[in-house]
Amino acid sequence: MKNIRNFCIIAHIDHGKSTLADRLLDYTGSVTEREKQNQLLDNMDLERERGITIKSHAIQMDFELNGEQYILNLIDTPGHVDFSYEVSRSIAACEGALLIVDAAQSIQAQTISNLYLALENDLEIIPVLNKVDLPSANPEEVTDDIVDLLGCDPEEVIHASGKTGFGVDNILQAIIDKIPAPSGNPEAPLKALIFDSVYNSYRGIETYFRVIDGSIKKNQRIKFMATGKEYAADEVGTLKLEQVVKKEVKTGDVGYLITGIKAAKEVKVGDTITDFVNPTTDSIDGFEDVKPMVFAGIYPVDTEDYEELRNSMEKLQLNDASLVFQPESSAALGFGFRCGFLGMLHMEIIQERLEREFNMTVITTVPNVSYHAFTNKEPDEVLIVNNPSDLPEPSKLNRVEEPFIKASIVTKSDFVGQVMSLCIEKRGQIINQTYLTTQRVELIFEMPLAEIVFDFYDRLKTVSKGYASFDYAPIGMKESKLVRVDILLNGDSVDALSALLHADNAYTIGKKIVEKLKTLIPRQQFDIPIQAAIGAKIIARETTKALRKDVTAKCYGGDISRKRKLLEKQKKGKKRMRQVGNVEIPQEAFMAVLKLN
Ligand code: GTP
Numbered sequence: 001m002k003n004i005r006n007f008c009i010i011a012h013i014d015h016g017k018s019t020l021a022d023r024l025l026d027y028t029g030s031v032t033e034r035e036k037q038n039q040l041l042d043n044m045d046l047e048r049e050r051g052i053t054i055k056s057h058a059i060q061m062d063f064e065l066n067g068e069q070y071i072l073n074l075i076d077t078p079g080h081v082d083f084s085y086e087v088s089r090s091i092a093a094c095e096g097a098l099l100i101v102d103a104a105q106s107i108q109a110q111t112i113s114n115l116y117l118a119l120e121n122d123l124e125i126i127p128v129l130n131k132v133d134l135p136s137a138n139p140e141e142v143t144d145d146i147v148d149l150l151g152c153d154p155e156e157v158i159h160a161s162g163k164t165g166f167g168v169d170n171i172l173q174a175i176i177d178k179i180p181a182p183s184g185n186p187e188a189p190l191k192a193l194i195f196d197s198v199y200n201s202y203r204g205i206e207t208y209f210r211v212i213d214g215s216i217k218k219n220q221r222i223k224f225m226a227t228g229k230e231y232a233a234d235e236v237g238t239l240k241l242e243q244v245v246k247k248e249v250k251t252g253d254v255g256y257l258i259t260g261i262k263a264a265k266e267v268k269v270g271d272t273i274t275d276f277v278n279p280t281t282d283s284i285d286g287f288e289d290v291k292p293m294v295f296a297g298i299y300p301v302d303t304e305d306y307e308e309l310r311n312s313m314e315k316l317q318l319n320d321a322s323l324v325f326q327p328e329s330s331a332a333l334g335f336g337f338r339c340g341f342l343g344m345l346h347m348e349i350i351q352e353r354l355e356r357e358f359n360m361t362v363i364t365t366v367p368n369v370s371y372h373a374f375t376n377k378e379p380d381e382v383l384i385v386n387n388p389s390d391l392p393e394p395s396k397l398n399r400v401e402e403p404f405i406k407a408s409i410v411t412k413s414d415f416v417g418q419v420m421s422l423c424i425e426k427r428g429q430i431i432n433q434t435y436l437t438t439q440r441v442e443l444i445f446e447m448p449l450a451e452i453v454f455d456f457y458d459r460l461k462t463v464s465k466g467y468a469s470f471d472y473a474p475i476g477m478k479e480s481k482l483v484r485v486d487i488l489l490n491g492d493s494v495d496a497l498s499a500l501l502h503a504d505n506a507y508t509i510g511k512k513i514v515e516k517l518k519t520l521i522p523r524q525q526f527d528i529p530i531q532a533a534i535g536a537k538i539i540a541r542e543t544t545k546a547l548r549k550d551v552t553a554k555c556y557g558g559d560i561s562r563k564r565k566l567l568e569k570q571k572k573g574k575k576r577m578r579q580v581g582n583v584e585i586p587q588e589a590f591m592a593v594l595k596l597n
Helices: 017-027 045-050 081-092 109-120 139-150 168-178 303-319 344-358 413-425 449-453 456-463 506-520 560-573
Strands: 004-011 057-065 068-076 096-102 124-130 191-200 204-213 221-224 230-232 235-239 243-246 254-258 272-275 294-300 324-330 334-341 362-364 371-375 383-385 397-412 429-435 440-448 468-480 482-489 499-502 528-534 537-544 577-580 583-586
Touching: 004 017, 004 081, 004 109, 004 168, 017 057, 017 068, 017 096, 017 168, 057 168, 057 235, 068 168, 081 109, 081 191, 096 109, 096 139, 096 168, 109 124, 109 139, 109 397, 109 468, 124 139, 124 168, 294 303, 294 324, 294 344, 303 324, 303 334, 303 344, 334 344, 344 362, 397 413, 397 449, 413 429, 413 440, 413 456, 440 449, 440 468, 449 456, 449 468, 456 468, 482 506, 499 506, 506 528, 506 537
Parallel strands: 004 068, 004 096, 096 124
Antiparallel strands: 057 068, 191 204, 191 272, 204 254, 221 230, 221 272, 235 243, 235 254, 294 334, 294 362, 324 334, 371 383, 371 397, 397 440, 397 468, 429 440, 482 499, 482 528, 528 537, 577 583
């Protein structure tokens, strides 16, 4: 146990975690020439394509220093805020963290938020100044920034490059010297923390754990404490690039477990594994169910594909427990599902996986957050509203609460004014402003979550010319003056286009939505009025004018093949369109609300 080191790598997105992890694997000889490829640990296709880490990964390295043999368990964590719960669990499985800071970008919002998470878990922090090979690197200045942030000595900041491998030896030395070996009682009943799970279509769910006390043995009868379920440990082992089957994984070590579980929901990140017969008395605390933050409807483009979509979603859920869904029906779109996601990136990924892995063509509706509504009749009873069209009539409504977040934005001092105006426009309230250095400022805002779902990232990037980073954490529900804005096409309300907006902005945004829809709804043989309404009151109106000519008119009915071709072409264009009443609505229209200028 004294020669085990468990550590994670934390950083802001793109500061080079995965690349540095590759170098550590190279240096310790954990991969053969043949296995080498970039971002070795990001093994999902989507992860590689997008260059982001979606899932956490763990890998064990053997390393010899001064004649001593060490086991180093590295847990790579996702950087994106949608997956921050996984980061927090990975952190809880370690004693130390490499804090990577890009030598050209310096400290960013997630550097700070992940550092705080690590400090809350009492991790030993090893600061690494990465990408020193970059011509635009600013090593002195960024080292000063790190020293200010951590209160460490400049000598403690290790200069490194994931690209060239420079400094990797010093990092390994620091891991061994500074990160404490695991403590824990090998004699106590089994207590292990689940920090991740991975779906494998042949073997079922692989659970990744860190043993806190005792050990986990092959064939042991075990229990997951949060779910209360019992299993047999069919296979246990450690995580090299390939899994290494073991008879036992002992105190302090990290490993995997296969129990024949097929559904991701049975394995909850943060849960405690213990012995069934002789359980530990205290589970690892801090366990929480991951809650979806953003909701949207997913509908098959072709109504006949509903059952197939359900099957696909069920399969996807076996693989990604953070996806939740339930059937819903929409007057406009028919039968589909209301789905909950961790955030917008997660939503995009789910949609993409449905299409790639399951060959579905789907329409997703305007995303929204989850509201709490209180009616006049039952003012104490919370009604959870995940779909704006479920909000009770204004006359019956006592009040509505919406989720708020604490947002942290790090930017250059030149852009403070612009960033502040943006946040205030998004109903934000400034809570704190800290100068990290003379050039860099951290702004803390309280804001409604709904506002960052709608085009916040893009706007932030624009107003700061790319020099702003952003992170957030939920802080609870607060009352807001919200109204439901409905959209009518050709006189019919399209429920899937309804949105809840703050009363003060409803007119302006309603107007922008109809203007945007006018550009997106294809022209047809007749005029299509597009209206926004609050209750019975119309607040904005535009019209998509009728087409002057029938596209097939020119063919006189004589040239059948040409006519058919034209119709074929139209059909193709129809792919992501839904007919609502007699109006065709393209997918982009459902997302119109997200991108208003
Ligand atoms: P996420 O997984 O999305 O959080 O990103 P990450 O922090 O793992 O970053 P990643 O390793 O994917 O690197 C981001 C980009 O920086 C890639 O284009 C790398 O090639 C590049 N990069 C990483 N390390 C270095 C370095 O030391 N020097 C230079 N010049 N580029 C680097």
